[in-house]
Amino acid sequence: MPVIPLDSADDPRLTDYRDLTDVSLRRVTEPAGGLYIAESSKVLDRALRAGHHPRSVLVQEKFLADAVSLVGEDAEVYVVPADVAEQVTGYVVHRGLLASMHRPALASVADVVAGARLVVVLEDIVDHTNIGAAFRSAAALGADAVLVTPRCADPLYRRSVRVSMGTVFQVPWTRLPEWSEAKPQLHAAGLHLAALALADDAVTLDAFSAEGHERVALLLGAEGDGLSRHALAAADSIVTIPMAGGVDSLNVAAASAVALWELGRGRR
DSSP, X not given: OOEEEOOOTTOGGGGGGTTTTOHHHHHHHHHHHTEEEEESHHHHHHHHHTTOOEXXXXXXXXXXXXXXXXXXXXXXXXXXXXXXXXXXXXXXXXXXXXXXXXXXXXOOHHHHHTTOSXXXXXXXXXOHHHHHHHHHHHHHTTOOEEEEOTTSOOTTSHHHHHHTTTGGGTSOEEEOOOHHHHHHHHHHTTOEEEEEOOOTTOEEHXXXXXXXXXXXXXXXXXXXXXXOHHHHHHOSEEEEOOOOTTOOOOOHHHHHHHHHHHHHTTTO
């Protein structure tokens, strides 16, 4: 495995790591270019354990041993000073290690939900922190899969991966088509669609859980707007978490944790 010291931020071999703070650019480049960025030794280790393959690793000297032990001979390791890493990425690389990873092809919806009893559906959530937190809740609280809608933020974006603590590699996930196609696909898999939303006719979460549906897809919407009218129309049940203190709802990541805890109690 080549360990290559680099001392220039302009080196073309560092192109994968350039300007990582530009979200709009990375949203286009990463899926289309077939890569994503794993940040920190822990996240890289989880990605490798999930069968993902590195293109290269960018590392500072004090983290070199970790990089070498993880990737072996599978990728070039570029060793750079801290100031070069910051110039290339656009931020201070506190965790000392970034890996450019080959993006695996997404599985079909049918394959991802086959046999799943509890599925999380994230609709049009654009905040990468909330995506990562929702994946972490899904992994920790027993969800079998996560589905994201066409306009949902990328779960493999660097911040999503970091916030999830690498659980985006642990929970099977893929993208849904539009609701006109997604609804029959989810129903064909035997899933009861439960939309978490505010509505006069909504059933409380504990009451819905007591109904004992064998297989549930929990629909969660974006901050502010919540679920779209198409998602609500597709749902078999509208479910709400009762609030106190004059608060009408929770952050979507917090709501996912509460709902998954309740719905997963009998499954864990």
